[in-house]
Amino acid sequence: DTGVSQDPRHKITKRGQNVTFRCDPISEHNRLYWYRQTLGQGPEFLTYFQNEAQLEKSRLLSDRFSAERPKGSFSTLEIQRTEQGDSAMYLCASSPGLSYEQYFGPGTRLTVT
């Protein structure tokens, strides 16, 4: 296993379109996190799964954002009716059951035009 993978790496979309990103965590990591990062800022927490259960979701997230982890393995993050302010790097991270260190994927860079 080479680490956390994310797909696509880059996405350009027009305002108002829906986009979906995928994250494949390190196998057997039961915790999975989604973050958003813009230039000069630290990663901003979006949501967190333990296995298939979504345990925490940022209040900053509007109803346009949704995430799933149906079988406790890969996860998807969907943004509906994208806005220019959604342009950012979307990072996924996973961590194993016995420690809390997070291993980050390479991210999906979203550009909304």
Add this chain to the structure above:
Amino acid sequence: GQNIDQPTEMTATEGAIVQINCTYQTSGFNGLFWYQQHAGEAPTFLSYNVLDGLEEKGRFSSFLSRSKGYSYLLLKELQMKDSASYLCAVRTNAGKSTFGDGTTLTVKP
């Protein structure tokens, strides 16, 4: 809510020692992380402190004082490749991790 403060930028000389400070205010504290992030790359884990004291790992050490809401990352024998952003992050009992905006360290020859 959570509030994390760290300096925006620091500069140091190759071979020297640098200390990057982080202060935080949070409820339900359950550990503090340090991550390194090179430009255009994802963060990579450096250290995790949940108890007070100093954790040493090679050239990098991290210190935590829970009563003061304070941590620092100490980098020794600086190398040019240490030029990066260093992110302080606090984990809560709910499992959420909140990151600071990072300290951009520039190592000069």
